[in-house]
Amino acid sequence: MPTLGIIGSGNIGSAIARLAVAAGMNVVIANSRGVDSLQGLVAELGPLAKAGTVEEAASLGDAVVLSIPLAAVEDLPAGLLQGKIVLDTSNYYPSRDGRIAELDNGSKTTSELVQELLGGARYVKAFGNILAHHIPLLARPSGAPDRTTLPIASDDARLKAEAAALIDLLGFDTLDAGTLADSWKFEPESAGYTRIYLADQSTPDQELMSSVPAPTPADRVKAALDSATRVNVAERAF
Ligand SMILES: NC(=O)c1ccc[n+]([C@@H]2O[C@H](COP(=O)([O-])OP(=O)(O)OC[C@H]3O[C@@H](n4cnc5c(N)ncnc54)[C@H](OP(=O)(O)O)[C@@H]3O)[C@@H](O)[C@H]2O)c1
Numbered sequence: 001m002p003t004l005g006i007i008g009s010g011n012i013g014s015a016i017a018r019l020a021v022a023a024g025m026n027v028v029i030a031n032s033r034g035v036d037s038l039q040g041l042v043a044e045l046g047p048l049a050k051a052g053t054v055e056e057a058a059s060l061g062d063a064v065v066l067s068i069p070l071a072a073v074e075d076l077p078a079g080l081l082q083g084k085i086v087l088d089t090s091n092y093y094p095s096r097d098g099r100i101a102e103l104d105n106g107s108k109t110t111s112e113l114v115q116e117l118l119g120g121a122r123y124v125k126a127f128g129n130i131l132a133h134h135i136p137l138l139a140r141p142s143g144a145p146d147r148t149t150l151p152i153a154s155d156d157a158r159l160k161a162e163a164a165a166l167i168d169l170l171g172f173d174t175l176d177a178g179t180l181a182d183s184w185k186f187e188p189e190s191a192g193y194t195r196i197y198l199a200d201q202s203t204p205d206q207e208l209m210s211s212v213p214a215p216t217p218a219d220r221v222k223a224a225l226d227s228a229t230r231v232n233v234a235e236r237a238f
Pocket residue numbers: 007008009010011012013030031032033034037054067068069070072075076089090091092093127128129130131132133
């Protein structure tokens with residue numbers, strides 16, 4: 001079993017950590033406040049999990065989940081994830097991250113920006129289009145008939161196969177959603193974003209955080225991606 005490094009122990013990082021230990025993986029999880037602040041979480045995760053520094057999560061992980069606010073990515077130590085498989089969950093929220101010109105003018109997707117900031121990481125965008133509380137509710141063992149599909153994007157086709165194998169262990173099927181330039185199709189406000197996993201598509205936005213998901217197969221995810229039109233990120237107010 002691979003060891004999974006997880007940088008970011010918030011909503012998404014902790015949800016993926018729970019899947020990883022359930023699958024029998026060792027987990028090294030880090031956040032910004034340090035190892036002491038993670039003791040409760042690692043106690044809950046059990047003996048396969050340990051708290052580490054950001055550097056330890058990066059170096060000990062065979063693959064690393066990066067799940068921190070977009071604005072924090074540029075503060076990571078240079079070369080931290082060089083050569084590592086990175087599953088990046090980042091999304092761009094100007095109200096949290098500040099306005100980023102290359103994203104607002106559409107010259108880059110969020111994932112292209114993060115890949116650039118990370119230097120030589122083996123970069124895959126994944127887990128960025130699903131609400132954190134839907135992750136444990138939709139994860140299923142490999143081969144289960146009601147499995148849910150997550151889109152993944154990368155500029156390296158072979159790497160996508162490696163990421164798919166890892167995400168399979170975590171509990172999801174994957175759909176190749178193309179390159180990082182294509183990944184806007186499952187970024188916020190796009191057709192492939194979080195709403196595709198809702199059981200009730202009429203759920204109002206203000207009820208999303210308590211929403212119930214439904215297993216979502218690959219053909220439905222593909223149809224959503226195929227129907228996506230690019231949003232004008234400059235108009236994003238949240
Ligand atoms: N929440 C969702 O449903 C959802 C869905 C899809 C995608 N996303 C995206 O996924 C990313 C993570 O979201 P989240 O909801 O999990 O965020 P979150 O709950 O706010 O957690 C963020 C984590 O990042 C850590 N962090 C911040 N700066 C750091 C740094 N410089 N070094 C190491 N760790 C750092 C924080 O550490 P501390 O705990 O010490 O503060 C925290 O553990 C965001 O880009 C978000 O937009 C979220």
